[in-house]
Amino acid sequence: MFGILASVIDGILVGAVYGLAAMGLTLIWGVMNVINLAHGAIIVIGMFLLYIIVYSLGLHPYVAIPAMIVFGFLFGIVLYWIAVHRVIGQAELMSLLSTFAVNMVLIGLGTAVWSTSPYNVPVSMPSISLHGYTFTGTHITAAIMAVVIAGLLYVLLYHTRIGKAVRAVANNREAAELTGIPTTQVLAMAFGLGVALAGVSGTLIATLFPFTVLSGDAYQLKSFVVTVLGGLGNPAGALLGGVALGLIEGLATPFMPVSWIPVVEFGLFVFCLIAFPRGIFSFTKA
Amino acid sequence: MSDILLQVDGLEAGYDDVQVLWGISLKVERGAMTTLLGANGAGKTTTLRGVIGSLRPRAGRVMFAGEDVTQLSAHAKAARGLVLVPEGRQLFSDMTVEENLEMGAYSPRARQHFKSQLEKVFSLFPRLEERRRQKAGTFSGGEQQMLAIARGLMSVPEILIIDELSLGLAPVVVQQLVETLKALKAAGVTILLVEQNLHLALALCDYAYVIAEGRPFLEGPCREVAAKPEIRQAYLGL
Numbered sequence: 001m002f003g004i005l006a007s008v009i010d011g012i013l014v015g016a017v018y019g020l021a022a023m024g025l026t027l028i029w030g031v032m033n034v035i036n037l038a039h040g041a042i043i044v045i046g047m048f049l050l051y052i053i054v055y056s057l058g059l060h061p062y063v064a065i066p067a068m069i070v071f072g073f074l075f076g077i078v079l080y081w082i083a084v085h086r087v088i089g090q091a092e093l094m095s096l097l098s099t100f101a102v103n104m105v106l107i108g109l110g111t112a113v114w115s116t117s118p119y120n121v122p123v124s125m126p127s128i129s130l131h132g133y134t135f136t137g138t139h140i141t142a143a144i145m146a147v148v149i150a151g152l153l154y155v156l157l158y159h160t161r162i163g164k165a166v167r168a169v170a171n172n173r174e175a176a177e178l179t180g181i182p183t184t185q186v187l188a189m190a191f192g193l194g195v196a197l198a199g200v201s202g203t204l205i206a207t208l209f210p211f212t213v214l215s216g217d218a219y220q221l222k223s224f225v226v227t228v229l230g231g232l233g234n235p236a237g238a239l240l241g242g243v244a245l246g247l248i249e250g251l252a253t254p255f256m257p258v259s260w261i262p263v264v265e266f267g268l269f270v271f272c273l274i275a276f277p278r279g280i281f282s283f284t285k286a
Numbered sequence: 287m288s289d290i291l292l293q294v295d296g297l298e299a300g301y302d303d304v305q306v307l308w309g310i311s312l313k314v315e316r317g318a319m320t321t322l323l324g325a326n327g328a329g330k331t332t333t334l335r336g337v338i339g340s341l342r343p344r345a346g347r348v349m350f351a352g353e354d355v356t357q358l359s360a361h362a363k364a365a366r367g368l369v370l371v372p373e374g375r376q377l378f379s380d381m382t383v384e385e386n387l388e389m390g391a392y393s394p395r396a397r398q399h400f401k402s403q404l405e406k407v408f409s410l411f412p413r414l415e416e417r418r419r420q421k422a423g424t425f426s427g428g429e430q431q432m433l434a435i436a437r438g439l440m441s442v443p444e445i446l447i448i449d450e451l452s453l454g455l456a457p458v459v460v461q462q463l464v465e466t467l468k469a470l471k472a473a474g475v476t477i478l479l480v481e482q483n484l485h486l487a488l489a490l491c492d493y494a495y496v497i498a499e500g501r502p503f504l505e506g507p508c509r510e511v512a513a514k515p516e517i518r519q520a521y522l523g524l
């Protein structure tokens with residue numbers, strides 16, 4: 001019995017990290033109505049940044065967290081100007097194609113540098129044992145960091161001037177421009193934030209599981225599932241959605257082969273789209 | 287001796303391949319209340335959008351405080367005090383009253399005056415202070431219009447441009463807003479008003495421009511314009 005509970009708790013811990021990834025996706029959608037199909041590739045950048053920090057620079061693995069936030073933010077701003085700015089306000093297909101192209105470029109570059117073989121960065125953290133079950137230290141740390149970063153995002157969006165400007169632009173871009181907000185700069189910044197969130201979730205995932213250059217797709221798909229659970233464009237819902245997905249994975253794992261997990265997840269995805277098109281945890285945007 | 291704060295010369299603008307404005311010109315004197323009139327679809331909103339920069343003019347020039355601002359973006363114009371209260375209010379509906387006002391004061395110039403301007407706005411609209419933590423989207427139409435004007439005032443306007451002050455509001459609320467406009471004018475704020483209610487506009491204003499089908503139709507001091515029979519023509523589109 002406790003075995004299932006342990007699996008569920010572990011699922012929730014990992015789910016918080018999924019939630020963080022989805023926040024990046026949903027923030028970008030909420031502010032500029034762009035579905036960022038480079039999301040998975042950015043998660044992979046976060047993973048390999050951990051590898052570089054540990055093996056090339058010999059630093060402590062958790063140095064990669066702040067490093068990825070800063071790098072992701074700047075990289076996101078650059079990406080915005082290269083690939084997103086011109087398709088803002090155009091048909092959604094345009095931004096899908098353009099971010100998908102970025103995805104292909106990044107994956108191609110990654111494959112050239114690191115091939116597609118698996119990488120693993122062992123991170124040692126003390127574990128907690130209860131009733132003969134072990135809760136891995138890295139899982140607990142990753143979940144705590146995900147929640148802390150989500151909390152910081154909340155503080156930024158609700159308690160700082162620039163964060164409020166991001167919400168104003170999300171709410172009504174033309175009005176924001178009229179009140180003196182440089183909305184183009186705000187869009188670039190919001191894209192940077194979304195990329196930083198996706199990247200740092202990748203870094204956290206890489207402290208938990210092995211990864212390859214191609215791992216991004218699976219996590220991008222998980223982000224989509226989380227996003228429909230949480231309501232597209234709703235960062236707080238994304239964290240809850242992530243936890244819910246983790247919980248479902250944790251519940252399912254003891255009872256079925258791993259290959260069945262995606263079937264459950266995407267069954268849920270389709271079910272949510274049909275039954276709760278605004279998301280189960282969506283409180284805003286009535 | 288007139289001091290022209292805003293001058294528009296030969297403005298042409300439109301949407302995609304439809305040209306709407308065919309050479310609109312107007313002058314707004316500092317401290318005066320000027321009004322822009324015309325039938326539905328005459329191009330009033332389009333004129334204002336062209337002036338403010340949310341629509342790029344195809345031809346013509348916008349001079350503000352002696353400077354050519356035609357090519358400036360809307361946010362840069364707002365930062366200089368060229369402020370539009372748009373048609374349909376366009377509030378940040380998911381944000382609170384306070385946050386809406388804070389966004390109104392986003393530009394560095396307006397930020398400096400945030401505290402004093404907030405006091406002014408709350409004394410003009412005590413209702414907003416009572417409801418400062420309420421989401422703008424849950425407001426009634428009249429309250430939303432108050433908030434839209436208040437948000438415009440938070441930008442510390444040199445000129446306040448209001449598109450459709452009274453649309454959809456009860457007469458009492460309109461009367462209240464009219465009093466507010468009079469108070470603003472008395473305080474020296476320059477106002478450019480677009481208004482459906484002809485009588486209301488002509489009773490308030492100093493100078494009027496009437497446009498029809500995107501072209502200048504007639505202009506003059508409001509008292510004279512009010513007496514002209516052609517004004518009905520412009521409105522009925524005859």
Ligand SMILES: Nc1ncnc2c1ncn2[C@@H]1O[C@H](COP(=O)(O)OP(=O)(O)OP(=O)(O)O)[C@@H](O)[C@H]1O
Binds near residue numbers: 301330373
């Ligand atoms: N976004 C748009 N796209 C295409 N055409 C538009 C758009 N907005 C306005 N128009 C057209 O431009 C013309 C002028 O519209 P505008 O909104 O400027 O009129 P208005 O004088 O403000 O009218 P109202 O009194 O109804 O507000 C109309 O024929 C309208 O159909």
Ligand SMILES: [Mg+2]
Binds near residue numbers: 331332449
């Ligand atoms: Mg109009």
